[in-house]
Amino acid sequence: MSDAGYDAVLFDLDGTVYHGTQVIPGAPETVTAVRDQGTAVRFVTNNASKAPADVVAHLKQLGLSADAEEVHTSAQAGAAVLGERLPEGAEVLVVGTESLADEVAAAGLKPVRKAGEAVAAVVQGHSPDNAWADLAEACLAIRAGALWVACNVDATLPSERGLLPGNGSMVAALRTATEVEPVVAGKPQPLLFETAARSAGADRPLVVGDRLDTDIAGALAAGLDVLCVLTGVATPATLVRAIPQERPTHLSADLTALSRPADELRVGPRPGWQVDEGDVLTVRGEGDRLDLLRALCAVAWRSGVTTVRAEGDTAGAALTRLGLA
Structure with missing residues (x-):
C-alpha cells in the first residue's frame, strides 16, 4: 500500500x-x-505480559527483525496513565507479570502485591499466572477506593490452539465483584x-x-x-x-x-459484484470473495441491513466461503 x-x-x-x-x-x-x-x-x-525486549526476542524467534524502541505495549500505556494520576512513590497493586511491575517502577511508583491502606491504585494486565488470590487483593483495594487501571479489556487472546481467555475476562470478574469500571489504558x-x-x-x-x-x-x-x-x-x-x-x-x-x-483493499464498491438494498441485501455477480465482502460491508454499514441472500450459484458459493450464507 x-x-x-x-x-x-x-x-x-x-x-x-x-x-x-x-x-x-x-x-x-x-x-x-x-x-x-x-x-x-x-x-x-x-498484551501486557511481556516487556518490549521479550517481545523483540519472540519476534526474532519467529523470523522478524525488531528493536525494543519499536515495541509499544499496553503495560507501558498503563504505567503512563498511573504516572499522570499519582504522586511519585505511590503504591500500586500489580495484577500481572513482573514486567508490568517493572513498568510501574519505571514510572516512579512502588509496585506491591498485597492490598493495604497505602495502596493508591491497582493496575491489571494479562498474565497466565493471574489467580483468584490476585483478584482478591485487587478487589479489596478497589473497594477501598483505589484507582483501577486495566491495561486492556480484550475478552480473548488468540493462540496457536485457538482463542483463550484474555485480560478482559479477568477484568470482567473484578468488575462484577466491585461494581467499578476501570480506566482502560490500551486499545481501544x-x-x-x-x-x-x-x-x-x-x-x-x-x-x-x-x-x-x-x-x-x-x-x-x-x-x-x-x-x-x-x-x-x-x-x-x-x-x-x-x-x-x-x-x-x-x-x-x-x-x-x-x-x-x-x-x-478499501471498503466500497468492487468490480464484478453488485449489492442491492432492501429488507435483505441481495448479492449477485462473480469475482474475489473478499471484494464481495468489501462491497457488502459498505452497503450494510450505510443501510443498517445485515441479512444477506445470494442470487445465482456463484454468489451463493462466495457467501458460503465467507460464512455468510
Whole structure:
C-alpha cells in the first residue's frame, strides 16, 4: 500500500503477526518489505505480559527483525496513565507479570502485591499466572477506593490452539465483584497508536490489526486508517455487523495484502459484484470473495441491513466461503 503515502505501519501482534508461538504465514516477508520501502515499522500490542525486549526476542524467534524502541505495549500505556494520576512513590497493586511491575517502577511508583491502606491504585494486565488470590487483593483495594487501571479489556487472546481467555475476562470478574469500571489504558484508547506514531515521526501511519473492538476502534479513535485482517478475531459476519466506531477503512485476508494498491483493499464498491438494498441485501455477480465482502460491508454499514441472500450459484458459493450464507 505504498501508493497511499503511509509513512509508518503500526502492526498489532496477537492474531495479526502471530498466534502464540506460530508465525502467521507471510508476516516476516511482509514486514521486511515494508522496511525496504523506507516505511517505519512499529509493533503495538495490547498484551501486557511481556516487556518490549521479550517481545523483540519472540519476534526474532519467529523470523522478524525488531528493536525494543519499536515495541509499544499496553503495560507501558498503563504505567503512563498511573504516572499522570499519582504522586511519585505511590503504591500500586500489580495484577500481572513482573514486567508490568517493572513498568510501574519505571514510572516512579512502588509496585506491591498485597492490598493495604497505602495502596493508591491497582493496575491489571494479562498474565497466565493471574489467580483468584490476585483478584482478591485487587478487589479489596478497589473497594477501598483505589484507582483501577486495566491495561486492556480484550475478552480473548488468540493462540496457536485457538482463542483463550484474555485480560478482559479477568477484568470482567473484578468488575462484577466491585461494581467499578476501570480506566482502560490500551486499545481501544488512542494512546498506544499516538505514542507509536510519534516515536516513528509519522504524519500518516496505517494500523494493521485483527480485532474490531480494540485495533480498529483504537485506530479510528486516533483518526488513522486501518487495515483489518481475517487471521485473528474478526470474521466476515462480525465485519458486516460492525458498529460505526469499529468499521475499518480497508480489509484483507492477511497482512501480505500490504503489497497491493490501497484502493484494492478499501471498503466500497468492487468490480464484478453488485449489492442491492432492501429488507435483505441481495448479492449477485462473480469475482474475489473478499471484494464481495468489501462491497457488502459498505452497503450494510450505510443501510443498517445485515441479512444477506445470494442470487445465482456463484454468489451463493462466495457467501458460503465467507460464512455468510
